[in-house]
Amino acid sequence: MNFSRALLTGGLAFTVTVATTGALAQASDFPNRPVTLVTPFAAGSGPDAVLRLVSDKLSRLWNQRVVIDNKPGGGGFIAIDQARRAAPDGYTLLQLDSEHVAALPHLYKSKNFVTLQHFDPVASLFRTPFFVAVGTDSKWKTMGDLIAAAKAEPEGVVYGSWGVGSPGHLGAQQLEALTGIRMRHAPYREVSQLYSNVGTGEVPWAFASIPSSQGIYKAGKLRYIAVAAPKRIPQMPDVPTMAEAGGPASLEVNSFVSLLAPKGVPAAVKAKINADVAKVIADPEIRARFDTFAFEPLAWSPEEVQRNAEAKSKVYGELVRRGNISLE
Template identity: 30%
Template structure:
């Protein structure tokens, strides 16, 4: 049957408009995997599971945490970068994997800018400079005095060479001119265990991994690394109150593989924001010394771009390198 040209064109336009709408199926319509590049039980894993559980409640779909450990977080990060960009493989990581590892390793196997779509941050973690209870110094000022009187005699444990807590210790040394002996461990928990046992005198620890020791009196806080005092430890002064300008705010955030549709990124950012507004999530994060951290995907992308050169400078000054 003959149709006027105008009718055919109108039909064609109608189809052209409808195709994108049909392509945007309801998300999520099947289980979502969240890759975490660090071991179960750590701060990264704990935060990811808090968020995953809330996303299950909000969307009615499964969000499964998949721990892919190895190479300081690079194994899981590479797996996330190479995943299909359809929104069904996501990535929650500490800032160290994304903005520090590129300066530590000759080849991480991923590009933090080109290989990912930043969705949004989820939390900031409290970090503290802690000591064995028998250590004479009671605060940062006393530690600095002791370290200057005994250069190289105080041991500072870390989760390993080039890890965030190692680099924060190096930052403190540079800012104050003190020299402590770095003792790297295979993970923060091993460093914490030896600190409690008195094998090392001090350590920089995330609050999620140290809060139980602090509350039980097995560790004492010399100073808070973050620029502001922590709600979980309101009486503990910041290092910046003694060392002007000192401070760092470690973060955890969600990413998707590059090429993930924008509407999915936008939806996930909104779901995270909603989750972080809920009282139960706030309480669970506070229980491990963390605070909600929200931003737009664009603001989060800028944070990553800003942090890369900042940590590259710190890594270079520390002399830390891996492989």
């Protein structure tokens, strides 16, 4: 009996050792062929520009081609479905923002799709803050002014966003929840048209990132009256925080972008990708490009990406239920 148990235990130990050795060998050999980065973002967008920089650096580091495959549309599901069909070997990665990960499951209830049930976080790229943008001629100088106007005329103040379920939409929903105000939402298909209309005053305000609104801002047609963050942003040091501008101190509106892989990628391969992406993100050329967009470089572990995504999912779930928001 003891002899049989010893054989069983020894065999199990041998199997585990072989599996571990095989996984480590696979990681040390990774990648030995081209890697594809699938993205739901259109070519020329901020996340796409960052991904191309990252892919170029990874290609040099890995001595392998790193191919960008843009699959915009379908609320992100076109890119998601393509990556989901790929083998879980690390050779197909998916770039998603935190809304694809944390908001989609709440916005598309009938799909019964929970992103993190099908994909594992592998590496983080950056986080972008959002500013409250108004037209240059707007009478609102502070968040206090905007909130007072909305309180004086419930549902009379209109805000724009780049789509239902976007950070701009959900951020405004959170502002309503924290202040008790009620506003009307005007979703846009074209981001450039949104900020053009904010600049002319046709839409009184919208949340905006620097890359999405900098053209109108540099033309002198936009003002940023607050950044929805606990600290001022180095690229816009004169723009006050939400609290400093008279808004709710707890309101933070941001989005982070990461790389995910179909579930089942060996842990050693994921660890190698994470370490190599972190090395690339630390490159001075990429840091300089991030600065132009006010993107905050992130070097989170997969576990940190998961925790931050789950925290956002909780917030977004409550906001979607409160606002009865759906993309079905």
